[in-house]
Every structure is written in structure tokens, then in C-alpha cells.
Amino acid sequence: MTMDSYFKRTGAHQYTATQLTSGAWNxxxxxxxxxxxxxxxxxxxxxxxxxxxxxxxxxxxxxxLGVVPIGPYDFxxxxxxxxxxxxxxxxxxxxxxxxxxxxxxxxMKPGDSSSVAGTAFSQLPPRExxxxxxxxxxxxxxxxxxxxxxxxxxxxxxxQVWQRTHADLVDEPYSALARSAGMxxxxxxxxxxxxxxxxxxxxxxxxxxxxRVPDFSHQPGQPSDWQGYDVTVxxxxxxxxxxxxxxxxxxxxxxxxxxxLTVRP
Numbered sequence: 001m002t003m004d005s006y007f008k009r010t011g012a013h014q015y016t017a018t019q020l021t022s023g024a025w026n027x028x029x030x031x032x033x034x035x036x037x038x039x040x041x042x043x044x045x046x047x048x049x050x051x052x053x054x055x056x057x058x059x060x061x062x063x064x065l066g067v068v069p070i071g072p073y074d075f076x077x078x079x080x081x082x083x084x085x086x087x088x089x090x091x092x093x094x095x096x097x098x099x100x101x102x103x104x105x106x107x108m109k110p111g112d113s114s115s116v117a118g119t120a121f122s123q124l125p126p127r128e129x130x131x132x133x134x135x136x137x138x139x140x141x142x143x144x145x146x147x148x149x150x151x152x153x154x155x156x157x158x159x160q161v162w163q164r165t166h167a168d169l170v171d172e173p174y175s176a177l178a179r180s181a182g183m184x185x186x187x188x189x190x191x192x193x194x195x196x197x198x199x200x201x202x203x204x205x206x207x208x209x210x211x212r213v214p215d216f217s218h219q220p221g222q223p224s225d226w227q228g229y230d231v232t233v234x235x236x237x238x239x240x241x242x243x244x245x246x247x248x249x250x251x252x253x254x255x256x257x258x259x260x261l262t263v264r265p
Contacts, residue, residue, distance in 0.1 A: 023141010037182015159191030
């Protein structure tokens with residue numbers, strides 16, 4: 001069984017974070033990762049209310065405008081670019097008068113490209129070939145306590161990880177894709193180049209580009225399926241950084257995730 005949910009529905013246009021969202025830079029603030037899953041859920045819920053066809057999410061872009069205490073979000077959704085086969089949808093999550101996250105999703109009509117499907121990227125090693133791993137070795141807060149994982153650390157800033165969460169995203173029906181998206185911001189902390197107590201390297205955005213729909217079974221109230229992360233973290237010499245991650249399900253990679261970092265020794 002899961003531990004509880006990261007968010008509770010508290011109004012027609014409002015969700016409220018639970019204590020399970022706390023951390024990782026500051027335990028008095030929300031970890032932004034489950035918020036990105038919530039934004040994905042909001043976009044999908046709006047899509048299903050407006051249309052009854054089968055558009056799928058091709059990419060998600062999240063701009064993170066600031067930190068947020070553990071409390072309520074009010075949200076709005078709008079279609080920026082309507083279309084029969086392609087849409088661009090934007091969701092904003094606000095805490096009081098402050099916008100915290102702006103999320104944009106390209107929605108696309110799927111087609112049969114199986115005759116040309118393929119990728120040169122290799123699969124992750126199985127969990128059985130990795131060491132048990134908990135992000136709590138580097139980070140604080142209740143959010144990361146909801147994770148179970150395995151990791152091969154190749155060097156600081158380079159690791160391969162399998163993780164799953166034991167918490168639901170929200171206390172209402174939601175998709176496996178939204179749950180997966182809500183687990184991706186942790187990539188920036190899976191293989192730290194420097195001690196986060198000495199060097200800050202928060203990300204100001206997160207972009208996901210899918211090349212196939214991930215194959216995750218999904219049952220609210222149960223732990224998520226295992227999600228794989230092939231992570232590389234780079235710091236430049238001018239205060240910029242990048243975390244790049246190939247994300248995997250049981251069949252192999254399905255998306256690339258990038259996070260732009262502000263590096264502050």
C-alpha cells in the first residue's frame with residue numbers, strides 16, 4: 001500500500017500539498033518534483049474534459065519561478081494553440097499571488113510508426129546488478145522518504161538508478177504518466193557532483209521530450225512501477241549547469257529530461 005498522497009483536492013481549481021512534499025533543499029518548502037506531476041495531471045484532466053479523442057503528450061516544459069511553502073495551489077489552464085491533431089496547452093500553478101510553475105504541453109495525435117521505430121540508446125542494467133540506494137544520504141525532507149531505489153554510481157555526476165515511489169500523486173484518479181512526470185525532478189539529486197550542503201545547484205526548469213508513451217502499469221493506492229534514470233550532471237565554470245537524463249521503463253528508454261542549473265559555490 002502507498003503511504004498517502006502528495007496532494008489533496010481542496011477546491012474546483014485548487015490542490016493542497018501534504019507534508020510528504022517537503023524537502024529537499026529546505027524542509028519548510030515543497031520539493032518541486034511532485035508539483036510537476038500535479039501540473040501534468042491538471043493538463044490531462046483538462047484534455048479529457050474538452051475532448052474524447054486520443055491525443056498524447058509529446059513534450060512537457062516546466063518553468064520553475066520560485067520556491068513554495070507546503071500549502072495550497074490554485075491553478076488555471078488554457079489552450080494556446082488549438083488544433084485537430086496538435087495542441088499546445090499551458091497550466092499555471094499559483095500560491096497566493098505568486099505563480100510558482102508554468103507548464104506547457106504539446107499534445108499530438110498518435111500514429112503508426114512501428115516500421116521505423118528504434119533508438120541507439122542502450123537499456124539500463126537491471127536492479128539486481130545495482131546497490132540499494134536512498135536519496136536521503138544526500139538530501140532531507142519527507143518527499144524523498146517515499147522513494148525506494150537501486151543505484152550504480154560511476155563517478156560524481158554520473159549514475160544509473162531505478163526508483164519507485166510509495167505515495168500516490170493525488171487523492172483522486174490520475175494517470176501513470178502524471179505519476180512518472182512527478183518523479184523526474186529528483187534526477188538532479190541522484191548523482192551529486194558536490195556536497196549540496198556546500199554548493200547549491202537548483203534547477204530553474206525541467207523539460208521532458210518523449211519518443212514513445214511509457215509502459216507503466218498503474219493502480220492508485222499501490223507503489224509505482226520502477227522508473228529508470230541514466231543521469232549525467234555537468235557544471236560549467238561560469239555558474240551554469242546541466243542535468244541530462246534518459247528515462248526508462250521496463251522496455252528501455254522512452255524520454256529525455258533536461259534541467260538547467262544555477263550553480264552557486
